[in-house]
Amino acid sequence: MAVLEILKYPDPRLKEIALEVEVFDAALQSFIADLEQTMRAGPGGVGIAAPQVGRLQRIVIVDVSSKPKIKQHGRLVLINPEILEWEGMAKGREGCMSVPDFTGNVIRAKTIKLRAQDEQGEFHDYDMEGFEARAVQHEIDHLDGLLFLDRLVSRRNDLFARKVYK
Amino acid sequence: MADNNHWYMLSLIGKDRPGIVAHVTSALFEGGANLGEASMMRLGGNFSMMLMVQFTGNLHGLHEIIDGVAESLSLHVHLDRIDGQLHDHRQPDVRIRVYGADRAGIVAKVTGVLAEAGLHILDLESDVAGTQTEPVYIMTIEGHAGEGVAALESALEIVKQEGIDASLEAIDIMVG
Numbered sequence: 001m002a003v004l005e006i007l008k009y010p011d012p013r014l015k016e017i018a019l020e021v022e023v024f025d026a027a028l029q030s031f032i033a034d035l036e037q038t039m040r041a042g043p044g045g046v047g048i049a050a051p052q053v054g055r056l057q058r059i060v061i062v063d064v065s066s067k068p069k070i071k072q073h074g075r076l077v078l079i080n081p082e083i084l085e086w087e088g089m090a091k092g093r094e095g096c097m098s099v100p101d102f103t104g105n106v107i108r109a110k111t112i113k114l115r116a117q118d119e120q121g122e123f124h125d126y127d128m129e130g131f132e133a134r135a136v137q138h139e140i141d142h143l144d145g146l147l148f149l150d151r152l153v154s155r156r157n158d159l160f161a162r163k164v165y166k
Numbered sequence: 167m168a169d170n171n172h173w174y175m176l177s178l179i180g181k182d183r184p185g186i187v188a189h190v191t192s193a194l195f196e197g198g199a200n201l202g203e204a205s206m207m208r209l210g211g212n213f214s215m216m217l218m219v220q221f222t223g224n225l226h227g228l229h230e231i232i233d234g235v236a237e238s239l240s241l242h243v244h245l246d247r248i249d250g251q252l253h254d255h256r257q258p259d260v261r262i263r264v265y266g267a268d269r270a271g272i273v274a275k276v277t278g279v280l281a282e283a284g285l286h287i288l289d290l291e292s293d294v295a296g297t298q299t300e301p302v303y304i305m306t307i308e309g310h311a312g313e314g315v316a317a318l319e320s321a322l323e324i325v326k327q328e329g330i331d332a333s334l335e336a337i338d339i340m341v342g
Contacts, residue, residue: 047342067338095341101253103339131340138342
């Protein structure tokens with residue numbers, strides 16, 4: 001196992017769209033082990049996506065079990081993840097190992113229904129909420145070439161600007 | 167970074183109009199200054215800027231760059247050499263919302279009890295909404311809870327007993 005180098009913005013690979021994983025072999029398992037070790041080596045990192053280490057494949061690891069008293073699924077390897085349903089909106093503060101020395105407020109869905117494959121290619125469905133749902137949405141954004149910087153909201157206009165209807 | 171590359175804090179205030187930021191930052195760029203962190207907003211029809219500026223010359227040289235454009239836009243200028251740097255962020259761990267019928271002393275009351283309970287304010291924004299006859303004061307604060315979030319929660323109870331609406335939430339930063 002090895003700790004891989006985390007790409008930092010403005011590395012252009014962070015803006016690429018990652019490809020589906022089709023082969024679930026030993027090489028994939030080995031990469032996932034490295035990716036997990038890289039996530040755990042980062043300060044406070046609760047999630048990581050393969051493009052953050054320059055591998056443009058749809059692989060995400062999330063583990064928010066270090067946070068007390070929240071609903072969560074523990075360590076999750078999410079391959080080819082797909083959000084099937086979204087509900088609610090909440091503002092929360094995010095940071096990113098690929099964007100050092102900055103945190104900002106981002107609006108995410110409060111709850112999501114997620115379908116993803118595991119390391120062996122088996123499909124699973126998950127109902128997620130809160131911090132874990134936020135982490136998964138942040139990581140899936142990486143698979144689509146998006147950073148939380150693309151979703152920052154103004155500090156001043158808290159949640160939603162009021163719409164004016166004529 | 168060369169030692170003679172100093173940071174200054176530039177404050178500019180004047181009647182709001184479109185183009186202020188573009189004019190001021192162009193003058194700074196053309197004068198060879200770099201910009202750092204900034205906070206700018208319209209307050210009561212005025213535009214206010216606070217801007218970290220890095221410049222190799224002295225205070226006088228920086229005034230020469232900025233005074234002309236400031237005068238043309240009728241902006242008041244204040245410049246200070248600061249002992250500061252980039253990458254010196256402190257992350258907030260608590261967000262506090264306060265609102266109520268506007269009355270004298272509301273900010274002093276709220277921030278007073280919170281300071282006593284260990285709050286270090288990192289960011290405060292407030293506005294007066296409602297109407298001329300019935301103004302409503304609204305404030306959001308992000309800060310660091312030096313003595314824990316529970317201490318701030320108790321402090322807010324004091325405020326709430328006086329008819330001010332206040333709520334608080336821990337900021338749990340998601341790093342991914």
